[in-house]
Amino acid sequence: MSAVARWAARVLGLPVLLVLAWWGYSAVSQSFYVPAPPQVARAFADTWLSERLVDDALPSVARLLAGYALAAVLGVGLGVPIGLFPRLRAAAEPVLEFFRAVPPPVLVPLIMLLAGIDDTMKVLVIVSGCVWPILLNTVEGVRALDEVLSDTCRMYGMRTASRLRHLVLRGASPQIMAGLRQALSVGIILMVISEMFASSSGLGFTIVLFQRGFAIPEMWSGILLLGLLGFGLSVLLRWFERRVLFWHGSHRA
Amino acid sequence: DGPASGGGAGKAGGKDKVTAGVIAIVDTAPIHLGKAKGFFDKQNIDLTITPVQGGAASVSGTVGGQFQFAFGNVTSLLTAAERGLPLKVVGNGVSSTGEQGKDFSAVLVKADSPIKSAKDLVGKRVSVNQQQNIGDTTIRASVRKAGGDPSKVEFVELPFPDAPAALQAGRVDAIWVVEPFLSQAVAQGARPIAWNFADAAPNLTVAMYFTTTKTDPGLVTRFRAAMDESLRYADTHPDEVRDILKTYTKIDPGVLAKMNLPRWPTQINRASVEAVAKAALGDGVLKREPNVGALLPAS
Amino acid sequence: MGAIVLEVTGLKKVYESTGKEAVGDLSFRLDAGELVCVVGPSGCGKTTLLRCVAGLLAPTAGTVRLAGVPVTGPPDDMAVVFQEYGRSLFPWMSVRRNVELPLKEKGIPRARRATLVSTALAAVGLADVAGSYPWQLSGGMQQRVAIARAMAYEPSVLLMDEPFAAVDAQTRAELEDLILRVLPGLGTTTLFITHDIDEAIYLGDRVIVLSASPTVVLDDVKVDLPSERDQLATRALPRFAELRGHVYARIQRAKDGPENAR
Amino acid sequence: MGAIVLEVTGLKKVYESTGKEAVGDLSFRLDAGELVCVVGPSGCGKTTLLRCVAGLLAPTAGTVRLAGVPVTGPPDDMAVVFQEYGRSLFPWMSVRRNVELPLKEKGIPRARRATLVSTALAAVGLADVAGSYPWQLSGGMQQRVAIARAMAYEPSVLLMDEPFAAVDAQTRAELEDLILRVLPGLGTTTLFITHDIDEAIYLGDRVIVLSASPTVVLDDVKVDLPSERDQLATRALPRFAELRGHVYARIQRAKDGPENAR
Amino acid sequence: MTTTAARAAYGLGGFACLLVVMEAAPRLGLVDARFLPPASRILAALADELRTAELWTALAETLRGWAIGLAIAFCAAVLAGVVIDAVPGLRAASHSTVEFLRPIPSVALIPLATLLFGASLGSTLLLVVYASFWQVLIQVLYGVADVDAVADDTARSYGLSRWSRVRHVVWPTALPYVMTGLRLAAAVAFILAVTAELVIGGPGLGLRIQIAQSSGAVASMYALVVLSGLVGIAVNLGVRVLERRVLAWHPSVRGEAAP
Numbered sequence A: 001m002s003a004v005a006r007w008a009a010r011v012l013g014l015p016v017l018l019v020l021a022w023w024g025y026s027a028v029s030q031s032f033y034v035p036a037p038p039q040v041a042r043a044f045a046d047t048w049l050s051e052r053l054v055d056d057a058l059p060s061v062a063r064l065l066a067g068y069a070l071a072a073v074l075g076v077g078l079g080v081p082i083g084l085f086p087r088l089r090a091a092a093e094p095v096l097e098f099f100r101a102v103p104p105p106v107l108v109p110l111i112m113l114l115a116g117i118d119d120t121m122k123v124l125v126i127v128s129g130c131v132w133p134i135l136l137n138t139v140e141g142v143r144a145l146d147e148v149l150s151d152t153c154r155m156y157g158m159r160t161a162s163r164l165r166h167l168v169l170r171g172a173s174p175q176i177m178a179g180l181r182q183a184l185s186v187g188i189i190l191m192v193i194s195e196m197f198a199s200s201s202g203l204g205f206t207i208v209l210f211q212r213g214f215a216i217p218e219m220w221s222g223i224l225l226l227g228l229l230g231f232g233l234s235v236l237l238r239w240f241e242r243r244v245l246f247w248h249g250s251h252r253a
Numbered sequence B: 001d002g003p004a005s006g007g008g009a010g011k012a013g014g015k016d017k018v019t020a021g022v023i024a025i026v027d028t029a030p031i032h033l034g035k036a037k038g039f040f041d042k043q044n045i046d047l048t049i050t051p052v053q054g055g056a057a058s059v060s061g062t063v064g065g066q067f068q069f070a071f072g073n074v075t076s077l078l079t080a081a082e083r084g085l086p087l088k089v090v091g092n093g094v095s096s097t098g099e100q101g102k103d104f105s106a107v108l109v110k111a112d113s114p115i116k117s118a119k120d121l122v123g124k125r126v127s128v129n130q131q132q133n134i135g136d137t138t139i140r141a142s143v144r145k146a147g148g149d150p151s152k153v154e155f156v157e158l159p160f161p162d163a164p165a166a167l168q169a170g171r172v173d174a175i176w177v178v179e180p181f182l183s184q185a186v187a188q189g190a191r192p193i194a195w196n197f198a199d200a201a202p203n204l205t206v207a208m209y210f211t212t213t214k215t216d217p218g219l220v221t222r223f224r225a226a227m228d229e230s231l232r233y234a235d236t237h238p239d240e241v242r243d244i245l246k247t248y249t250k251i252d253p254g255v256l257a258k259m260n261l262p263r264w265p266t267q268i269n270r271a272s273v274e275a276v277a278k279a280a281l282g283d284g285v286l287k288r289e290p291n292v293g294a295l296l297p298a299s
Numbered sequence C, D: 001m002g003a004i005v006l007e008v009t010g011l012k013k014v015y016e017s018t019g020k021e022a023v024g025d026l027s028f029r030l031d032a033g034e035l036v037c038v039v040g041p042s043g044c045g046k047t048t049l050l051r052c053v054a055g056l057l058a059p060t061a062g063t064v065r066l067a068g069v070p071v072t073g074p075p076d077d078m079a080v081v082f083q084e085y086g087r088s089l090f091p092w093m094s095v096r097r098n099v100e101l102p103l104k105e106k107g108i109p110r111a112r113r114a115t116l117v118s119t120a121l122a123a124v125g126l127a128d129v130a131g132s133y134p135w136q137l138s139g140g141m142q143q144r145v146a147i148a149r150a151m152a153y154e155p156s157v158l159l160m161d162e163p164f165a166a167v168d169a170q171t172r173a174e175l176e177d178l179i180l181r182v183l184p185g186l187g188t189t190t191l192f193i194t195h196d197i198d199e200a201i202y203l204g205d206r207v208i209v210l211s212a213s214p215t216v217v218l219d220d221v222k223v224d225l226p227s228e229r230d231q232l233a234t235r236a237l238p239r240f241a242e243l244r245g246h247v248y249a250r251i252q253r254a255k256d257g258p259e260n261a262r
Numbered sequence E: 001m002t003t004t005a006a007r008a009a010y011g012l013g014g015f016a017c018l019l020v021v022m023e024a025a026p027r028l029g030l031v032d033a034r035f036l037p038p039a040s041r042i043l044a045a046l047a048d049e050l051r052t053a054e055l056w057t058a059l060a061e062t063l064r065g066w067a068i069g070l071a072i073a074f075c076a077a078v079l080a081g082v083v084i085d086a087v088p089g090l091r092a093a094s095h096s097t098v099e100f101l102r103p104i105p106s107v108a109l110i111p112l113a114t115l116l117f118g119a120s121l122g123s124t125l126l127l128v129v130y131a132s133f134w135q136v137l138i139q140v141l142y143g144v145a146d147v148d149a150v151a152d153d154t155a156r157s158y159g160l161s162r163w164s165r166v167r168h169v170v171w172p173t174a175l176p177y178v179m180t181g182l183r184l185a186a187a188v189a190f191i192l193a194v195t196a197e198l199v200i201g202g203p204g205l206g207l208r209i210q211i212a213q214s215s216g217a218v219a220s221m222y223a224l225v226v227l228s229g230l231v232g233i234a235v236n237l238g239v240r241v242l243e244r245r246v247l248a249w250h251p252s253v254r255g256e257a258a259p
């Protein structure tokens, strides 16, 4: 009982405080754009506890997961060689930094030009944002590999494939996990942005539509859903992380 | 009044400091022109024009007290009013020419497209810059007028600048664009099949200037006066309009010289606003019958 | 013994980051199957030497040849026990997997691998922690895992850098005897760095005494003790004490640097 | 000697991750100013004991008291030399800064700090690498930096975990004598873990012999040698050999675990 | 081995490849040159742009919002990360909130931003700070978790105060992560500074992009995008220089000098 209560206090304490603060602010400001929590809750129930969840949210989440997975593969796949070879890094970094600084609202039209306006485009938009934290963290994680450990691998004549698998990926995994965590929320954000273009359904599209239609409680309910989605996915990621990083100081029992 | 930052209203040298949130497009040429001509100074208004990107931002900026006046299209304003936002229209913004083939807004298809008229849009994919807004409402009007079933048109959102490329690549069947993209796309081989603003209502009022119900009525009157003068001047001096466009847009000079300009009458076409409201209600864009009378100014 | 396996000629290493000349001018040879111990003061360049021999560090001058071939990268069939034993184990692998991985790489079939691993772990007294992770072990146990890994690999050349530094006296004696028992059978040529003079004499066919850095070879002592060695009997031999005294005196002087070397 | 400084009663430590009972039931005391050496087989729980005494690990049962006060976290005025010397140095600080940081924290004025740091570094023979970074040093040099840091701190309780494991015989002897020379003057009470029995007897006022884990105290040997010690003379005493033999025999049996302890 | 000059040469080489691709793709008809002009035309438009004074004021305006926003976000996130790590239980208590707030897109905050600040610097700052704050925070949280147990024990046993431990042990350990966070946040902050101007209005580079976009001036639009990219490269160069200074001791940097 008390353990459950303590757990609940830990997980829910801060959110409850924040909701109360929001409530207080909405009561004081009386602003049209800051509805009170009950209003948002009602809007949430009306809006999302319906077929909308299946029609709008599910396809969005599917695209999000596809983009995220692709970004993870791409980020790690590129990050490892870039981290391992200083010359490749020197050559690739300016180009990558160039693309990294291009804002999605102008990148999206370019992607539309090349990939059309359907799901492919939306997935690519998600990839285009998610890949950076994973890539950068992978590169830095690979660069920071323990020298004694990599010398050990070299001494025992480990082939490239197994060196990648047993040393590089594992050794860089704490930092890669940081990148994966970053990318999760970036992915959700880009899911919304991608649906601001060439869409007629989707979670992000619906939120933007609410926003433009001045359906403010509904818009906040959508944001609430995004937050819950982020939280839910992060719990999954934490579970995964605990399995991957069980050996790391931060996770040892 | 709102937080200190942003261009709030205030007195400067006996003049009212006023900030207007306005999209940097062809439609808003009069306010730029009027400012350049000193029409606002004449009304003791020290006007700052702040570019905004769309209706939602101008509405929230106005409600938040950042702008005293802003520019928004009819559907956006009707939606905001339906939601109970305390908005009040000041005066006309921009109107359709009402002439088929000579308006500033049209639905285009590829040169070799089998689509010949608005009726053929049924079952097809049409791009609009924003859904549930004036674009799809007026296109449905075109389809209805041509005898098609407007509920069977599929809309996707594409910003105007990106629409011609999507059309060329065959990713949509038709696009809705306004000037200068209209002239540009036509020059690149696209073919207009419907003039949706002209179809929707005779001399459709497309957008209006608005403020909040809290703004000082004296200031509103003076702004209206300056704005009306600007509209009249713009409507009668198309060359100066084309010149002023060079200052705040980057429209290619070749396109600029040839493109169709909208009309800028000072009178709001109430009937057209009510028609749009009715159509929007019918299409489900609006949920309730809006109180058009309360939104529009008395005269 | 047999042919020259390892030949170090005029080796010199200057660390660029500090400009420190760690190794001055080293030359020596190892014959096939020999076990040669290297002693020298702390910081004299033993580890540096080992890393050059292993092909992990490019010498500033001089060459290292293995079976006549100049070493430019880590050679095949060589195993190393690093001084930083803790960092040389994969924290994400169990002890067993740590020992097994190089064998897998070498292409040894599964059944043989399992035997090699369990034999090696049992030999270092860690049979019961095969499933543990390195960070669940004590320092000495970690070091023994590194030793087990090297032994299981059955290398033709083995480099060990103070491999018994973290184990207690008795375990150390057992490990010394393990080395003496196993390596000759495999024909392994071994370079064994230690700071325990008794150990060097007890284990080695020869003892190379290094000076303080910049390092040179101060002495290359042939250990003419009976090849059958025993912890109590061998160490009690008068010749053992003699050699010990000799090496000790050499090292005493070694700390004063290369000038006073000879 | 003086009052009881350190009192370990019924200490027991079970590592939860593996369920391993590292320390079974340990009780002993240290008087003020005493230097007590702890020997025991590899993996018996010496480091675990030290970490419990340092307040870094919560015991499963039993208590550690320092000057009568139960230890719940790292106590004031205590210095530790860790077995993993390499990881206990901060790679982002020069050697000098590594030694200086705890002194700064203690609030020692700058001038005195500088003296303490340079004295300590000179004492361990590292005066000339004060500006280097730990990763530019050899293993033995790193270990000596850790020792210098502890000595400069002038703690009232000093815990050392195999502090001379990585240095050569001669340096080791010098460091032993350094300890014997400096600590009594400071009145420091010292718990010194080693696996070198000779060293334990040479240094200690007492030697605590631990069994294999789950650890118990196997023997607590009073070293009744003259308190003035000398590397050659003391080690040559018949009593030294006697004590050595006694402890060695104890340890021999220790590996068989606590059942066969007494 | 890889000296600064060599690195620069490699970097230029890589960039040249990009330009070749960007020139070739429209010319070979892989993309429609009307919608994506070849690199030469984009660069010519960029040269034209660079000659106008407005561009430089716009750039300065954007960079101002970027710099202020990044500085606020960075300091706040580092502080928050360190506090979350230092106060027992706070990490667990804040986890759900952090994970809830992080995925909220800055674009969704636009109404709130315009409501509070209109099309002023305040709006830009709100969006910039909100987006880049999390990037740094997460890196800090992972970085502080990377502290070596022995190093931390050492600090604790020598009686280092909590603050000293943060300063001398936790912070240097987290620094490589923080530098990555800074690089991530710098780009995100720049992207949001531009996007905020693009979406809300407000003077700056984003507004110029938006005007070019809504005027159908494709080459100018891409010229401005290229300019954003170049700014990104410059920022990264700066962070790399900083990194070589503050992480000189770290394997990732010190290894660079050695073979």
Ligand SMILES: Nc1ncnc2c1ncn2[C@@H]1O[C@H](COP(=O)(O)OP(=O)(O)OP(=O)(O)O)[C@@H](O)[C@H]1O
Pocket: C015, C016, C017, C018, C020, C021, C022, C040, C041, C042, C043, C044, C045, C046, C047, C048, C049, C083, C213, D135, D136, D137, D138, D139, D140, D141, D166, D167, D168
């Ligand atoms: N990465 C490095 N950068 C600069 N100097 C170094 C580096 N590694 C070692 N040195 C220096 O080279 C010298 C020899 O170091 P090395 O590690 O080879 O000594 P060692 O003989 O193994 O000593 P020990 O017995 O203490 O391990 C030392 O003076 C050390 O400071």
Ligand SMILES: Nc1ncnc2c1ncn2[C@@H]1O[C@H](COP(=O)(O)OP(=O)(O)OP(=O)(O)O)[C@@H](O)[C@H]1O
Pocket: C135, C136, C137, C138, C139, C140, C141, C166, C167, C168, D015, D016, D017, D018, D020, D021, D022, D040, D041, D042, D043, D044, D045, D046, D047, D048, D049, D083, D213
């Ligand atoms: N983090 C841990 N998790 C689980 N078991 C551990 C952990 N640390 C140590 N042990 C176990 O506890 C026992 C005692 O370890 P400890 O490090 O105290 O030994 P030690 O006496 O210091 O040995 P050495 O002389 O080899 O350093 C060992 O069996 C070890 O496997």
Ligand SMILES: [Mg+2]
Pocket: C046, C047, C048, C083, C161, D138, D139, D140
């Ligand atoms: Mg060494």
Ligand SMILES: [Mg+2]
Pocket: C138, C139, C140, D046, D047, D048, D083, D161
């Ligand atoms: Mg230990």
